[in-house]
Amino acid sequence: MTYWSRRFTVFSIFFTALFLVGLFQSWNVAFAIFNICIISAIMALGVNIQVGYAGIFNAGIMGFAAIGGLAAVLISHPPVTETLSIGGFSILLCGMMIGLVAAICVFLSTKLQLSKITRRLLISLTIIIGLFFINLIGAPAVEKIEAFEPAATGFLGGIGMPIIFSWIVGAIVAGFIAWLIGKITLGLRSDYLAIATLGIAETIIYVLKNEDWLTRGVKNVNALPRPVPYELSLQESKWFIEFCERYQFPLVETSSIVVKLCYSSLFLIVLFVLFTLFEIALKSPWGRMMRAIRDNEVSARAMGKNIKARHIEIFILGSAVVGLAGAMLTTLEGQFTPIAYQPLRFTFTVWVMVIIGGTGNNYGSIIGGFLVWFLWVEAEPFGLLLVEFFTSPLSETNSLRVHLINNAAHMRYIMMGLLLLLVLRFSPKGIFPEGR
Amino acid sequence: MAFLSATDMLGGYGETTILNSCTISVNKGEIAVIVGPNGAGKSTAMRAIFGMLQLKKGQVTFNDQDITNLKPQERVRLGMGFVPQTNNVFNSMTVLENLEMGGFINPKNIDKNIEDIFSLFPILHEKRAQTLNELSGGQRQQVAVGRALMTNPKLLMLDEPTAGVSPIVVKELFQKITEISSKGIAILMVEQNAKQALAIANKGFVLVQGENKYTDKGSSLLKNKEVRKAFLGG
């Protein structure tokens, strides 16, 4: 029962802090923070099953989150019929071609009995020929698509479905990519794996930044449809105005809080479902096997466990969850901004969440996601306060003071670093150690 | 008191006890050999004497000084040299560099020491510029012994120096060990080739399950019927 009281205390501290933000900053800010806290917690859950359950250090979290974001665009954005008619067919052809190349490669590597060198040669040849044709067909189409009203569209758009479907699609696509990557990189030494996944994430982001026909690149995709009501429509609806009048709530602020609450409830449902599933998985024979593999790979292998297959399983699962969270984040923000994907913000901050919460503990991931995101946001006003306090003897226009105040937001990196180092050193098991 | 004396050692890894009131001593100019069946704790005894294993009980003195709580590096500085059984050379470095690395303790005598080692092991002089990867097992053992000698030890401890080398080389190595001993360096070694080792030993310790079973002169142990029967294969 002491576990429960500890959990209760820690979560209470978090919600008190959030409450104070609501009280002293604004409730809007508090709920905005809370929404991303939930998404962070989901990401942390996904990473935790990789690191905590299986000891896989995935430094490509950013990439999977971005894939989720892309899914949100492709699912929810209405199709751009003009560009589709210009280049849709060629792009489709290219897609089929990629499939064909992949199929030939799989055929070459599994069905035919070839020597290692011949096989590699044939595969390389297939890929090169394939790339040549894809380039031949794709390049002109891409050029045309991107030239079409670049300020407004210049891309193919999506399929115009409700954005909430993208959560599932994002998870599936991220899982599929994780499968491809896992085939290559799992089984490498842990630090090689970290570097390889870091590279994968960067590469994914380059693709998203540069393939304008797919993502509009750095021009961003804005105004994605929402799964929840818009503030303006709330403000105009009769029942809402009456509701606000009855309780003397300010109309505009309340509408935006209500919208945020709608998001929160959607997100909380996802969090709850995933958490429950993961807790069940952790205590199931499957979870025990995973931990056995993590703690002693050699003996697990000796007992006939297929370690690589298990690792791929968990890599897919964790990455899919991160993809889901990425789609949720894009849904919440209503826009897709490839340049926003920075490894410090995504990959490494999520690691901090998992480690501070306690690797291997799902409660830990949730509180880690909550606390770290809270601190990440609140570091800015807090850092500003700190800088202002220490530079108060200087005059308002003192250049050092102005400079430091301008850069105060970067205190968050310093804080993240210190937090990670201190926890790793003095409490490496985190807030909720594994098994508690 | 003997030059090196380890009395009543009790110790092991974690909960398991491997050494049980084990006593080893070596006098100046002596060759002492520890023999015994597999798993008797021979190597563990060596590691304990050298401070690579924390003792639960017992005392180690060297040159009339209590060294029970010293780190291995500090024991090297006092004049104990150690040749581990495995990983006892720097594989990526040349023969000469390997020897030089032993010279950090005694930087003044490096050149003279290297000369001495080359005259003891002439083959190393020939191969001095080759990396250890290119050497045979016996040559690598010579480098390992040479590196330990570079620290100018008063006591040289060898953990199975003849493991994995051919019979001819074993004979040669034992010869070299006698030669080293004749320069006044006390020698303590663990050996699988018990007969040959006891033949050159002044003193032998037969360990069984971490305890001294027999302690006697090397030649006496060789003559002892029970020892022959149980440990030396008749």
Add this chain to the structure above:
Amino acid sequence: MDYFNALALITNFIVIPGLTYGSQLALGALGVTLIYAVLRFSNFAHGELMSFGAMVCILFTWLGQSYGFSFSFLPTALLFLPIAVVFCVLYCIVIEKFVFSFYRKQKADPIITLIASIGVMFLTAGLIRFIIGPGDQSFNDGVRFIFSVKDFKNFTGLEQGFGLKTTQALTIGITIFLSISLFWFLNSTKTGKSMRAFSDNEELALLSGIDPNRVVLVTWIIAGALATFAGVLYGLDKIYKPFIFLQMLLPIFSAAILGGVGNPIGAFIGGYVIALSELIVTFAYKRVLGYILPENLAPESMMQFLATDYKYAVSFIILVIVLIIRPTGIFSGKTI
């Protein structure tokens, strides 16, 4: 004549920039590989260390410039580079003392030390942004060109030409000098050999009386100095951007792994291989082929394998290929 034009084009757009960028990567990879060989972990903070050294150099350069210092036709920053090295090395030592030594003494799993280095990365990134801000800083005040494309064309009468920036020559020259010094140090000095011994077999090094603290200290001094040089030369040659150094981790680690982690010669060569591949793959060969091929065969498209934006992805592809085919790198790594 056309062949010379093609050659000049390739020199200007691939060879010289490739050697320059390769030098910067090589310096970075050497630092990473040394830390790996001696301290046995992948230091993700290395990019930020480069950034830190460059930042200190920029700050002192500004200070010096305000007092009227300059270095004739060379960038003023070179005058203050030694000071930056000292600061960066001190920073490394402080970090070793407060962070890494703990994990080293515990013989912690390398991945734990790697995570600690991510903490250091965050901390350093924050300090840098706090001190100098996240914006770009240009601090090269030397003469821009040793000879420009125009000089070359005038001199040779060719249609195409290549230029050599002062910073490019400096980068390549300093890198080669530093690398040779480092190889000499590792192979010919007692301290260098003791580092190699420590990297080869730590336990035996201790039994031989090699002082581990000294080896670790020297390693950090070298790594800090290399990082500062790499950061400053990169900043001089291109521009100083705090964000770029995290991106550079990928090519730097690719170079180190390609050469065999822990192998300095491998890291050195790896740096150039990665840089040249990036440029070879992303260069548009249209004009070059226009000179070489007969007129009727001259290509119409850009003749580019990959868009320039995918430069960094190239290093990743190389990394993956190396990891699949030969995970130990070209020169098997692990020890110096």
